[in-house]
Amino acid sequence: AQSVTQLDSQVPVFEEAPVELRCNYSSSVSVYLFWYVQYPNQGLQLLLKYLSGSTLVKGINGFEAEFNKSQTSFHLRKPSVHISDTAEYFCAVSEANAGNMLTFGGGTRLMVKP
Amino acid sequence: NAGVMQNPRHLVRRRGQEARLRCSPMKGHSHVYWYRQLPEEGLKFMVYLQKENIIDESGMPKERFSAEFPKEGPSILRIQQVVRGDSAAYFCASSPGGVVYEQYFGPGTRLTVT
Numbered sequence: 275a276q277s278v279t280q281l282d283s284q285v286p287v288f289e290e291a292p293v294e295l296r297c298n299y300s301s302s303v304s305v306y307l308f309w310y311v312q313y314p315n316q317g318l319q320l321l322l323k324y325l326s327g328s329t330l331v332k333g334i335n336g337f338e339a340e341f342n343k344s345q346t347s348f349h350l351r352k353p354s355v356h357i358s359d360t361a362e363y364f365c366a367v368s369e370a371n372a373g374n375m376l377t378f379g380g381g382t383r384l385m386v387k388p
Numbered sequence: 389n390a391g392v393m394q395n396p397r398h399l400v401r402r403r404g405q406e407a408r409l410r411c412s413p414m415k416g417h418s419h420v421y422w423y424r425q426l427p428e429e430g431l432k433f434m435v436y437l438q439k440e441n442i443i444d445e446s447g448m449p450k451e452r453f454s455a456e457f458p459k460e461g462p463s464i465l466r467i468q469q470v471v472r473g474d475s476a477a478y479f480c481a482s483s484p485g486g487v488v489y490e491q492y493f494g495p496g497t498r499l500t501v502t
Contacts, residue, residue, distance in 0.1 A: 310493075317479060318431075318493040364430055374419070374483065375444060376491060378430040
């Protein structure tokens with residue numbers, strides 16, 4: 275069975291600084307990878323996804339992520355954050371041919387300070 | 389095109405009562421997933437349904453919890469005889485039948501058991 279680890283539970287960063295949110299997964303089969311954002315008291319919004327092809331994936335709000343198969347990682351990055359990026363970010367994995375069930379990491383709280 | 393709708397958004401139940409959570413998928417989506425988010429944790433898969441069928445309920449507690457997705461109407465997650473440990477946010481997601489791997493989430497129902 276797959277598992278997802280988000281190494282940092284909280285990441286404080288100043289506005290306009292770059293940020294990287296780390297995500298590692300374990301699985302014995304091919305996977306599909308996702309990053310979701312959750313604003314306070316709201317549902318999850320898809321930021322970006324990797325299904326196949328180019329390992330560098332660009333998403334909404336200036337975020338991007340890179341799939342590294344050898345390191346089983348899918349880290350999320352943004353070159354310059356805004357106050358409005360303050361939210362909880364979840365990495366998720368779905369195994370190929372496993373019925374589309376998503377396994378989520380524990381989440382990383384990004385706190386952007388002025 | 390309306391998104392995934394969940395109601396109620398907030399639900400308060402006393403221990404021993406029943407809780408019914410409703411989810412209307414996006415128009416044209418025939419696949420529904422339920423996830424539970426405990427405080428300060430990531431989302432955990434509960435059950436995956438298609439119209440009139442439970443496809444995967446490996447994440448559902450063995451007792452007191454049930455789910456359905458009838459031919460007509462919303463999907464229902466039912467919790468009988470609620471206990472304090474059931475307090476959580478319950479999220480529903482949907483996806484179209486022909487395109488898997490991208491799930492669209494509703495705003496969630498926050499259940500509080502007093």
